[in-house]
Amino acid sequence: MARIKILVIDDELIVRESLIGWLKKEGYEVRGAEGGRRALEMLKEQDYDLAFLDFKMPDMNGIEVLGHIKGSYPQTLVVMITAYGSVENAVEAMKLGANDYLMKPFEPEQLMLLVEKLLQQKKIIDENLLLKAQAAEQTRYQDLIGASPCMQELFGLIEEVARVDSPVLLRGETGTGKELVAKAIHAKSPRRYGPFIPINCGAFSESLLESELFGHETGDFTGATRGKKGRIEMSRGGTLFLDEVGEIPLKMQVDLLRVLQEKTFHRVGGNTNVEVDFRLVSATHRDLTKEIERGVFRQDFYFRLNVIEIEIPPLRRREEDIPLLARHFLERFRRETNQPVAGIREDALKMLQLYDWPGNVRELENAIERTVVLAKGRYLTGEDFEFLFRSSGEEAIPRSLQDMEKHHIDRILKLCHGNISKAAGILEINRTTLHNKIKKYNLRISR
Amino acid sequence: MDEKRADAGGPLGLVPMGRPGELALRIVAANLQGMLRLPVDILSPLEVPEEAFFPRRRQYDAGVILRYLGELDLPAHPRLLGVTHLDLCIPILTYVFGEAQLGGRAAVVSTFRLRQGQGKAQVSMERFYERLAKVALHEVAHTFSLYHCENARCLMAFSPALDRLDEIGLVFCDRCEYMLRQASQGVGG
Numbered sequence: 001m002a003r004i005k006i007l008v009i010d011d012e013l014i015v016r017e018s019l020i021g022w023l024k025k026e027g028y029e030v031r032g033a034e035g036g037r038r039a040l041e042m043l044k045e046q047d048y049d050l051a052f053l054d055f056k057m058p059d060m061n062g063i064e065v066l067g068h069i070k071g072s073y074p075q076t077l078v079v080m081i082t083a084y085g086s087v088e089n090a091v092e093a094m095k096l097g098a099n100d101y102l103m104k105p106f107e108p109e110q111l112m113l114l115v116e117k118l119l120q121q122k123k124i125i126d127e128n129l130l131l132k133a134q135a136a137e138q139t140r141y142q143d144l145i146g147a148s149p150c151m152q153e154l155f156g157l158i159e160e161v162a163r164v165d166s167p168v169l170l171r172g173e174t175g176t177g178k179e180l181v182a183k184a185i186h187a188k189s190p191r192r193y194g195p196f197i198p199i200n201c202g203a204f205s206e207s208l209l210e211s212e213l214f215g216h217e218t219g220d221f222t223g224a225t226r227g228k229k230g231r232i233e234m235s236r237g238g239t240l241f242l243d244e245v246g247e248i249p250l251k252m253q254v255d256l257l258r259v260l261q262e263k264t265f266h267r268v269g270g271n272t273n274v275e276v277d278f279r280l281v282s283a284t285h286r287d288l289t290k291e292i293e294r295g296v297f298r299q300d301f302y303f304r305l306n307v308i309e310i311e312i313p314p315l316r317r318r319e320e321d322i323p324l325l326a327r328h329f330l331e332r333f334r335r336e337t338n339q340p341v342a343g344i345r346e347d348a349l350k351m352l353q354l355y356d357w358p359g360n361v362r363e364l365e366n367a368i369e370r371t372v373v374l375a376k377g378r379y380l381t382g383e384d385f386e387f388l389f390r391s392s393g394e395e396a397i398p399r400s401l402q403d404m405e406k407h408h409i410d411r412i413l414k415l416c417h418g419n420i421s422k423a424a425g426i427l428e429i430n431r432t433t434l435h436n437k438i439k440k441y442n443l444r445i446s447r
Numbered sequence: 448m449d450e451k452r453a454d455a456g457g458p459l460g461l462v463p464m465g466r467p468g469e470l471a472l473r474i475v476a477a478n479l480q481g482m483l484r485l486p487v488d489i490l491s492p493l494e495v496p497e498e499a500f501f502p503r504r505r506q507y508d509a510g511v512i513l514r515y516l517g518e519l520d521l522p523a524h525p526r527l528l529g530v531t532h533l534d535l536c537i538p539i540l541t542y543v544f545g546e547a548q549l550g551g552r553a554a555v556v557s558t559f560r561l562r563q564g565q566g567k568a569q570v571s572m573e574r575f576y577e578r579l580a581k582v583a584l585h586e587v588a589h590t591f592s593l594y595h596c597e598n599a600r601c602l603m604a605f606s607p608a609l610d611r612l613d614e615i616g617l618v619f620c621d622r623c624e625y626m627l628r629q630a631s632q633g634v635g636g
Contacts, residue, residue: 018510018537024549026605027594081539105504105541109607 003029004119005047009039009065010054010081015104019052019081026115036060040068044378047342048076049122050115052102055082055089063093070097072345072379075125077118139321142184144177145328148318154181154310161308162188167260169245169305170283172312175362178283179243181312186239191279194238199231202244210252210268217270230267232259235278245282245305246291253301260304280305315357315364323349325361329368330380341375347382354415354426355388389415406441409434418445458486459587460524462516464495464531467558471579472530475556478580479528479587482617483627488524495533506536509546509555516553526590528583529555544612545582547589554586563609578612588623591630596623 006028010016016032023030033039035057042048051069055062062080069076080093080101090101099121100114139147141155161168162185170178179198186196204212215230232240242248248256259265260280264273282305291297315322326344334341357363371384389411409427416422424434438445461476476487499511512535516527535557536542544561547554561578564570570578584602596603601620606612619627 012538014508014510014538019539021510021546021549022537022539025547025589025595105536105539107607108540108543108605109611111540112605112607 003027004049004122006030007033007039007042007048007051007076009033009036009051009057009062011035011057011059012054015054015081015083022111023115036062036065036068039065043069043073043076047073050077050079050118052079052081053098055080055093063096066093066096066098075122075129077122077125079114079118139324142187143180144184145325146318146321147324148313148321150313150318151321154312157310158184159188161185161310163190164308165189165191165279166307167280167282167305168308168310169288170281170310170312172283172285173314173358173360174285175360176312176314177361178285178312179241181310182239182241182243182281182283185281186241186279189239189279191238194278195235196239196241197231197235197278198241198243200243202247206249206252209248210255213252214255214265214268216268227267232265232276232278233267233274235276237277238279240278240280242280242282244284246284246286246288246297250296250298253298257298257301257304315360319353322353322364325364326352326368329365330372333369333372337372339372339375340378341372341380342378344380345382348380348385351382351385351388355385356415405437406443409437409441410443413438413443413445420445457523457525458488459526459528460488460490460521462490462519462527462529463492464512464529464533464555465492466532467530468532471558471576474576474580475528475530475583478584478617482584482619483587483631485526485587485631490521490524490527493529495531501536504536506534506542507531509535509537509543509557512555513546513548513551513553516555517548517551525552526587527553528587529553530558530583531555532558534559544578544606545586547586549589549594550592551590554583554590556582556586560609574613577617578609581606581612581615581617584617584619588619588627591627593623593626593630596620598622 006023008016008019008023008030010019010032011034013034016034020030020032031042033042037059039051039053053062053065053069057065062082066078066080069078077099078097080090080098081104082089082101083104093101099118102111102114139145139151141158144151144155146152146154158181168182168185170181172178182198183196186192199212201209211228211230213230213232215228215233218227255265259276263277264275266272267274288297288302288306292299292302326349330341330344333339352364352367359366367385367388370387371380375384409423412423412426416426420431420434424431427434429437437443459479461472461479463472472489476489479485479487495507495512496515499507499515501508512529512531516529519527521527534542535544535546535555537546542560543557545554545556556579558575558579561582562569562575581602585606588603593603595605598604598620599614600616600618601623602615602618603620603623604611604615606615
């Protein structure tokens with residue numbers, strides 16, 4: 001078990017030393033800070049379970065330090081200590097989140113009981129965090145993460161769809177995790193011991209795509225010196241995942257339709273029938289019915305693909321999942337990059353929930369990776385994610401203060417989809433003031 | 448306990464500070480020798496340093512006494528235990544029965560509060576000496592880097608008050624006994 005870490009913050013050397021000495025004899029790992037600034041630096045370097053904090057210090061007063069600790073390191077319990085003790089001081093500190101207080105000098109029994117009580121409290125807090133983490137685990141389905149009703153519904157649908165062998169068409173915006181859903185269907189299906197073969201149909205030219213899908217024979221016709229199995233053949237007994245199926249050229253749609261109907265095909269340049277046995281899952285970010293209207297997608301092929309349709313929700317429709325996903329990616333990138341990032345602050349999570357995420361989960365993943373790599377402190381804060389809201393060139397235009405205010409209110413209103421209460425909360429003004437400003441600047445509320 | 452501890456870094460020097468009483472010193476020495484197999488020399492008395500006095504609290508800072516003992520030029524005695532009749536405290540605590548440098552050279556114990564019984568009554572001399580021996584063993588064990596023990600019956604349990612001190616036995620728990628043996632072997636090389 002990790003040793004309990006305690007930080008003693010007091011400018012008086014004798015107080016610091018005697019408290020450190022006593023706590024060390026209890027077997028705790030104890031360090032001392034001679035002032036508030038030093039303490040904040042030390043808190044940046046490592047987590048502490050408990051901090052003893054003096055009220056009066058020359059460089060920073062204890063209440064100020066308490067505010068920093070409670071704002072940035074809420075898991076650290078704080079005991080205020082004072083020699084100048086007054087009930088008012090203690091009450092103020094408790095209101096600001098101090099967990100207890102002591103007046104110097106304390107009775108030996110009082111100190112012992114207080115430390116025991118607080119460490120018990122800390123244990124409960126840590127257990128709660130663990131339970132939360134375990135609850136978050138339950139929001140995982142294969143590699144998909146989501147506690148929101150729409151994701152829970154999706155997990156249920158995957159479970160049902162996996163049991164049958166019918167083709168599935170996944171619809172969702174870029175970055176929503178279509179391939180992960182396809183993999184989850186495969187992993188839950190009776191074909192899970194067979195291969196999962198993905199192909200991004202939008203990533204190949206027409207001739208290459210044909211060769212990739214159907215394979216080819218050696219010979220003069222193909223110009224190939226060696227025969228090659230295509231993805232269709234490779235997916236025997238498993239699942240073939242056609243990503244960006246809307247990008248498949250019309251001619252090849254006919255060939256694929258034939259494969260789906262007849263369960264056989266020829267390699268390019270070959271004339272031997274190859275039998276196939278796979279489950280087809282395809283995905284698109286396009287509205288294929290519109291593509292049919294435009295004449296670039298075959299209706300009969302569409303009907304073949306779309307026996308079961310699953311829509312994957314965009315991230316903006318499941319903003320309650322953003323903290324879960326952010327923490328998941330943070331954990332992953334922290335391990336991958338070995339950056340000393342311990343967590344993400346509430347203000348940062350709120351900011352992430354405000355953003356629209358046009359690139360969906362992939363964009364969130366990239367944003368977290370970027371902030372972890374560039375992180376300056378041990379915790380990611382709202383400031384680290386400001387880049388999401390910055391449009392290029394915005395800073396270059398000189399503006400008046402009034403212009404800036406108008407622009408800022410307009411942007412927050414858009415971010416909040418016209419929700420006045422939410423926008424007023426972020427702007428830290430009341431609703432009436434916001435209404436007055438909207439009228440003054442003649443702003444439009446778009447929902 | 449094995450015999451090795453007897454050689455662990457040389458004899459412990461028992462330093463009378465003020466008027467702890469001749470018998471108190473002999474009892475402390477006997478218990479240290481018996482329990483820790485540590486040879487003990489009773490050294491010449493020394494005054495408690497003046498700077499240890501807390502005028503406002505009319506007590507003596509055990510931390511200052513420890514520093515004073517720790518710096519004494521007594522090379523034959525790698526460990527020193529001060530025994531005093533004066534009331535000890537540390538800046539953060541209203542009183543202490545004793546204090547020690549964790550893994551260091553010096554420890555100090557006070558007889559001042561150890562006679563107290565229920566209300567204004569005093570405990571028997573037998574109980575008083577038993578208390579003194581417990582505090583002395585506890586503090587000296589700290590100099591061998593032993594922490595406080597969670598076993599409420601062990602000599603290394605923290606006793607914030609006399610009733611708690613009376614509840615513990617005059618014995619180390621198996622774990623502390625083992626740690627003490629390891630630590631003293633390490634010191635004795």
